[in-house]
Amino acid sequence: MAPPTSTKACLFDMDGLLLNTEDTYTLTLNEILAQYGKGPLTWDLKIRLQGLPGDKAGRLVIDHYQLPLTVEEYEKLNLEIQSKKWSECNFLPGALELLQYLHFLGIPTALCTSSTNLKYEQKTSHLKENFKLFDAIITGDDSRIPPGRGKPSPDIWQVGLRELNEKFNSQIKPEECLVFEDGVAGVRAGVTFGAYVIWVPHPEAHEHLGNKDEILNGRGTSLYSLEKLDKSKVGL
Template sequence: MYRLCIFDLDGTLLNTVNALTYTTNVTLAAFGLGPIVPEQTKRMVGDGYRTQMERALKACGDEKLAHYEAALPLYMENFAKYCMKDVKPYEGIEHLLEYLRKKQVKIAVFSNKPHDQAVENIETIFGKNYFDCVRGEQAGTPKKPAPDGALIVCREMGMTPKECLYLGDTNTDMKTGIAAGMDTAGVTWGFRDRAELEALSPKYIVEHPSQVEMIVEKANMPNEDLNERK
């Protein structure tokens, strides 16, 4: 039975690729580099903004990362301004979230995005206190794919990992959910392709949020109902 769904943010709940691309390009331009395009961004994000900027700099010719240290605080300054640019939920996400709330399944966000921007993204789109927990990157907690943050969310919600369904769109997310001992679902509508997700053997691969509703419905069905349907 699933009592908590933990969602990745970028590429799972929200399409943030334009905001991430724009912020990266504004940062790169300060050093005479770039631009990159959204399809490149999709491959660069997911492991925190430091790794994202490392990948972007190298892609634009700064192989020795001469601008890396200067780029990090500049990226964060720019991201504070542009983190909501063109951000919108994926088709079917709002219906899925309302379904989960109606079924009294807790909903949480766990992201490698800096915490303040993760909260801004979620509260701007869905409203304050819509999610039971929102957790971005925080000092002292290893970022994904380490399972620590996911397990902290689980404990804060009073759940065990076996009661959680973890959903994400990258190999980093698959590693995170599996390492946390949670049933893990790879979503194909985000930033990475199906093959990347399948390579990590998550319990589920879903192509639309409505499939998550069916997974939860089946998992939470009383045993007598299951027996009747056999």
């Protein structure tokens, strides 16, 4: 599948794609693991966690490290540590510039993050003006996403596009969209959704991802940074 010749909408993940929060997640998880004599987190597991809803990610960590915690206890501990760190997060290279460019062009944009609304607010409160660039913001606990249908299911991208179409009274199709992601689960969701995926993994993740072309299935491309995006090649 070739990228759109004229992109009609862009849908974005947040953690690790726009904001450097994936590094914060790693630091937080390592603090928790150290309390139980475990860790540190390695990239083979980190890749599997990226983009997952909180309860699924928590269950995976607990099972992998055999932690004596319930998912609820793990999430509470996570929130306590993370809440002290979110104010330090910021945009990754090229991210804010791309959002400003799309806003200037008048191309509709949606943020589609697996983070709950609470975590979204914590991560972005100090960056609020910049997030007003988005025409729609969908969080992982949105009631329109059925239970168990977080990434890698395509539902969050579908809800994002539906909201854009309602807002602009348009009929934009998935194949006319770009999905921007850093995590494997989100990439798979974007491919199933039917968009062209721009995959920007964490620089340290590339060597652990295996066959990226197989994951993209001919429906996207991978970059080392959003700064490397050739807009003319993706209909922008």
